Amino acid sequence: MISGEVPNGDFPLLIRHLMPTANRSTVPGEIVDASGLRFTYPQFEERIARLAGALTACGVKPGDTVAVLDWDTHRYLECFYAIPSMGCVLMTVNVRLSRDQVRYTIDHSGATTVITHPDFLPLLTAGAPELNLKRIIVAGDAGEFEPPPGVEMAEYYAIAEAAAPEFDYPDLDERARATMFYTSGTTGNPKGVYYTHRQIFLHTFGVLTTLGTAPAQGRFDADDVYMPMTPLFHAHAWGMPYVATLLGTKQVYPGRYKTDVLLRLIQEEGVTFSHCVASVLRMLLDEVKVRQVDLSGKKMLIGGGALPVGLARSALDHGIDIFSGYGMSETCAVQTLNHLTATEVAAPLDEQLKLRTRPGRPILLCTVRTAAPDQTPTPAGEEGEIVFRSPWLTSGYWRDPDASDELWRGGWLHSGDIGKFDEDGALRITDRVKDVIKTGGEWLSSLLLESLISQVEGVTESAVIAMPDSRWGERPLALVVPSDGYELDVGTIRSALTEAAAAGVIPRYGVPEQIRIVDELAKTSVGKLDKKAIRARYVGQVK
């Protein structure tokens, strides 16, 4: 280890430096909230200072954890900056979890202060587990809400208004914890992940350099208008609010997600760049059939799960510049992004489909490998578990050393996803380790089958799960949801898959014997297929 020296004008990598007003007297962008509130970046900086001052006046101290329960509002963005910058830990609560899970995560995080939208007050009444709160700050009217004994109440706008528009932020170590949130795990209690100022700072630059230098499509620049359609509680909305703020672009915060509101904001505010999971995109495209909104040219990054080819085709038909990325709660957010080259973008849309649905290449500073069970890397074209090294991976699960050791075994962060690299260096995800169907000693990808089924006319979505089989170990069961008013026939699905097998896309043993038409499929709190619940329902097992 060669020792270093702390230079004159040392500059710690802190979230409060991710601000365009730090070095510019004028920033053209504005921040727009679905409520109609609009403010400039200098006003935003003032709002952050007021919030930090207000929390301090309430008794919040550096080192405290502050939990936030809100829709995607301007307040959330203010919390993204004010809470870490005053030396506290921002805990973004997944409000789609069950009441008991929400209470579990707040309790486990050690939060003593909660900032909440009135909609979520019912989650915070007295009850089990008892929360160890000192204060609840509600944004608006608390109505009939009775805080638990000993808990103070305050109103967000009132205390911010009473605070000074400037705040003396403390010196912080860039490795101080800045944020945390809980993964909606498929088994057991949610697990907490956490990130330092330094990690979020470097993530912001890694994502921005990759998005900024994309040569042919999916580029993000200072003239873009940004709106999140991934909740801010979910991996900091993939870190994009920090990226957009640093760049000083116009930003739009849509509040509670309603497809009509989202489409209206896209149209009226001129949104050009957004991101979401596949299910949100599907709802949006369904709404476009009703409400004529031109989505052509909009850049839309899809992550948080596979982008089915059928859905990607539909998006391309609308002129959307759709592309994929990959990351997990444990990786701060982004690890790979898929950008097409100039040549690829010029290809017919059908040829672009398989490229646009890949998670793509590791972004700058991220090392991604596929590894065999013995942890040796697998070569391009061969499946393995996806493992990571990069500057923005969670150091572990909060207060769970055993799970942290398991996550970090061998010095790489383990994704639990199975994937392989194409020859051009782009990653494909073939399945979750837990979801892959192990049949006759081979791995059969549930995602690939789902993607093929999604391309059959009249299919909205599908799930393929493993059924125990005495001969083969496991066999696939396909569950298919038809589009509205569509009479779907199991034979059509089977023919399509048999054709795919004949064409060599899947092995012959990949055609499921069992295909069922169902009304709907269980989803997790973040809108992904809940394979655990689906298996419980249709197979009666928890794998």
Place this chain on the structure above:
Amino acid sequence: MISGEVPNGDFPLLIRHLMPTANRSTVPGEIVDASGLRFTYPQFEERIARLAGALTACGVKPGDTVAVLDWDTHRYLECFYAIPSMGCVLMTVNVRLSRDQVRYTIDHSGATTVITHPDFLPLLTAGAPELNLKRIIVAGDAGEFEPPPGVEMAEYYAIAEAAAPEFDYPDLDERARATMFYTSGTTGNPKGVYYTHRQIFLHTFGVLTTLGTAPAQGRFDADDVYMPMTPLFHAHAWGMPYVATLLGTKQVYPGRYKTDVLLRLIQEEGVTFSHCVASVLRMLLDEVKVRQVDLSGKKMLIGGGALPVGLARSALDHGIDIFSGYGMSETCAVQTLNHLTATEVAAPLDEQLKLRTRPGRPILLCTVRTAAPDQTPTPAGEEGEIVFRSPWLTSGYWRDPDASDELWRGGWLHSGDIGKFDEDGALRITDRVKDVIKTGGEWLSSLLLESLISQVEGVTESAVIAMPDSRWGERPLALVVPSDGYELDVGTIRSALTEAAAAGVIPRYGVPEQIRIVDELAKTSVGKLDKKAIRARYVGQVK
């Protein structure tokens, strides 16, 4: 101070991580040398490892300083990576200094190993000051060269060839010193500045995000082809080789600068992005008159001094996407960049001129102020000394605590330049503190007068310096070099300046009484006007 924690998978900010091959199996770009050598990025990584192995085998140890004297070759780029990554300090020698100054800087840096082009061997013979060298590594044939007693000799390609294509790089503290070089100061001995891995790492990301997200012009992306026309010894060629390498673009290294070679490489290799000082651009445009090369659409960043309006117009007439930046040896490199907005780029070329010749806005993470002599910031529109805070400023002058304290007085790095901010937040440089003409209690900008004179037909370049004046303190003296074969008349210059005064561009007292036509003007080793030498010649004073 809130304490932090070192996470699992900690990732120090080291130069060796600024490599596209760190996370990609395929990188489309190649690295091209004017000698005809071409290699891929994986081969480049191998070459770096060989160089590190070869230096180690020669006895070079972590902590040693290795001085490099070379033209802009592929070897220099290899040294940019290998030397800091093995834990040594890369000292980039300004080979345009005098022999005694070159020897002074090598000696003062503490370098014990020198890597040199044969052209520079004469600088390294026995002589005063005696160099404390252990070894000289020459790239090619050393000819008749006799090394000083006790100094070992080796050949660059031979020792690299003998080394392994992999190297086990040591763990380094990101605040370890990585590079140093000497400023060609206007008074006294050259002064050493130095940068850590962390500073160069963050500079690379700061520049790349700013260049990548430029909305309307001057953008740098993965499809660009990069060639430096600022020497690599000069502030790491403004850090651009690290930027281009990280992005994995095609890069072209032109060797010794010859305008015909530069133009040939631009044409044959399809160079799209370059950077240089104004004098190199002027030579290039002169050569284009002889050799028809289409420069339209080429992105060219001008820095290291003012970009005269006349020269900018000529570049725009050639279709060059010309723009300006600002930084100094003491600021790693870039502090501001000028990017025009979409609206500004659509304006007539004449209107763009004043925008394209401004140094522009502070780039991400740089705070730039104009300060009054009492160090308070001056408002937009008012002149002051330009001072900096950013993550990549030299911590001081090497082994010169007094000059370091002076540089960093009040906690800001002092540029010695006078400037003011326009209302839109872009910086204009009005003069050097040392060059400004103090007349009648007012500051008169020598740069502004030079820029006005450069726009007169038949003028190649000009210098305006201060002459002592018993009544006004100082008065301007204008020295003007005519274009080849042009009969220039002092009256024409005076009329142009009188018109400018009538139009309010300069004050009435800004028209010099003394204007002289001269054959040439003294330049510094990096091609800027050497006002110190010019003053010495024409006024007989050193200011």
